[in-house]
Amino acid sequence: MTIAATRQESDFLGVKDIPSHAYWGVHTARALENFPITGNPISVMPELVWALAQVKKAAATANLQLGVLPQEKSEAICAACDDIIAGQLHDQFVVDVIQGGAGTSSNMNANEVIANRALEHLGGQRGEYGKLHPNDDVNASQSTNDVYPTALRLAIWSSLAHLLDAMAGLKQAYDAKAEEFSTILKIGRTQLQDAVPMTLGQEFKTFAIMLGEDEARLQEARALLTDVNLGATAIGTGINAPVGYSEVVTPLLAEFSGVPVTPAPYLIEATQDTGDFLQLSGVLKRTACKLSKVANDLRLLSSGPQAGLCDILLPAVQAGSSIMPGKVNPVIPEVMSQVAFEVIGNDITVTMASEGGQLQLNPFEPIMGWALYKSIKHLTQACITMRVNCVEGIQPNHEALAARVSQSVTPVTALSPIIGYEKAALLAKTALKNGTNLAETAEQLGIMSAAEMMALLVPENLTQPVRLGKAVRG
Numbered sequence: 001m002t003i004a005a006t007r008q009e010s011d012f013l014g015v016k017d018i019p020s021h022a023y024w025g026v027h028t029a030r031a032l033e034n035f036p037i038t039g040n041p042i043s044v045m046p047e048l049v050w051a052l053a054q055v056k057k058a059a060a061t062a063n064l065q066l067g068v069l070p071q072e073k074s075e076a077i078c079a080a081c082d083d084i085i086a087g088q089l090h091d092q093f094v095v096d097v098i099q100g101g102a103g104t105s106s107n108m109n110a111n112e113v114i115a116n117r118a119l120e121h122l123g124g125q126r127g128e129y130g131k132l133h134p135n136d137d138v139n140a141s142q143s144t145n146d147v148y149p150t151a152l153r154l155a156i157w158s159s160l161a162h163l164l165d166a167m168a169g170l171k172q173a174y175d176a177k178a179e180e181f182s183t184i185l186k187i188g189r190t191q192l193q194d195a196v197p198m199t200l201g202q203e204f205k206t207f208a209i210m211l212g213e214d215e216a217r218l219q220e221a222r223a224l225l226t227d228v229n230l231g232a233t234a235i236g237t238g239i240n241a242p243v244g245y246s247e248v249v250t251p252l253l254a255e256f257s258g259v260p261v262t263p264a265p266y267l268i269e270a271t272q273d274t275g276d277f278l279q280l281s282g283v284l285k286r287t288a289c290k291l292s293k294v295a296n297d298l299r300l301l302s303s304g305p306q307a308g309l310c311d312i313l314l315p316a317v318q319a320g321s322s323i324m325p326g327k328v329n330p331v332i333p334e335v336m337s338q339v340a341f342e343v344i345g346n347d348i349t350v351t352m353a354s355e356g357g358q359l360q361l362n363p364f365e366p367i368m369g370w371a372l373y374k375s376i377k378h379l380t381q382a383c384i385t386m387r388v389n390c391v392e393g394i395q396p397n398h399e400a401l402a403a404r405v406s407q408s409v410t411p412v413t414a415l416s417p418i419i420g421y422e423k424a425a426l427l428a429k430t431a432l433k434n435g436t437n438l439a440e441t442a443e444q445l446g447i448m449s450a451a452e453m454m455a456l457l458v459p460e461n462l463t464q465p466v467r468l469g470k471a472v473r474g
Helices: 026-034 046-065 071-085 104-121 134-138 144-180 200-224 245-257 267-272 275-301 331-355 365-389 398-407 412-419 421-434 438-445 450-456 459-463 465-473
Strands: 006-011 014-019 185-190 193-199
Touching: 006 026, 014 026, 026 104, 046 071, 046 104, 046 144, 046 245, 046 365, 071 104, 071 134, 104 134, 104 144, 144 200, 144 245, 144 267, 144 275, 144 365, 185 200, 185 398, 193 200, 193 412, 193 459, 200 275, 275 331, 275 365, 331 365, 412 421, 412 450, 421 438, 438 450
Parallel strands: none
Antiparallel strands: 006 014, 185 193
């Protein structure tokens, strides 16, 4: 017996031929024709496919409990969802990540794949919708307008776990370097000019603290995603859902997915508001800017190796030039900054899409989801490569750091409270002009003896001003 290459499916627009092997159907086929935008199917966001299956499973279970679906259909739908949750059939989620219709194509794609898989569990064939229907059964008590926003929030919430883990790993790497470099003196800089002494450990501890602050802000933004509008159906009034559906389905979704979702306080508001996406995007932009700032610092601090600052040595991970032999570039900090630029652009996309919603629905959530997904995914990978391929291998340039500290006039700042600003300025200016150190110059100028000066310029005093005050007053 020859299996037909196609099967016919129809909607209110007419009949279409569907590949016989496909689990998707007519609505997905139309979306494939209508939205050939990026070439990226929603399956490139596995968390979203997982989340759609979780929502459909919770809905089928609630519909069984509330008498909307018979047990046989509910169990078949749940079995199909479990297959998808386990990683099967993701290649059947084929509609483009950018689509019109507020996510309707993604929801229809999920309905069709789940329905056809459920039909197989019932012993039927794909396309036998008289036995189990994508809309009437899989989509019962739902609409795109509560399924898609809910699934998107689940997907983003889950994706953020990977980013938070990657950030924590990078923070630990900076902390480890801070401890390793805790006794290494260097000259701090403001506005790219010599400032006052500090330790290299203090510099790297700052990087760790900056990252830790943004971990906390991301956790706060992540928590906003747990208010969902499941049960709102079309606009938030709950039409076509049985009484009490939202209160039943949302706890089931939390149980199945492990995401602590709760019903939004007012479903009409929740159906049209994307403020949580906007907040998260802003925090991702903040995180990206700070990660890029640190990357810029690492590039500056490692510049050279002969004509730059070269306070630190980044690990050499690849050849830096096709024409200059032996050249090594700071490619890992460079890629971090490029990811940051993308995240900043994605934030503009989310901002415009959030502002662009009208009345009871924002139709632009697909582009918001895609922009947020890219920001989260790429920041995650950038943090991992920054830790593994850069930070863990950073070494101090001991000779250069020691020479600069010994020759620097910047410690004069710590003497200002003792000898006064004018004498301190004269001391610095004279030392620079004559090429002498501060101790020699102070004795030459009659400010204090070289021995007295050296006693004040103890490294610990220079990096902890409070100790200097105690030492002098004592």
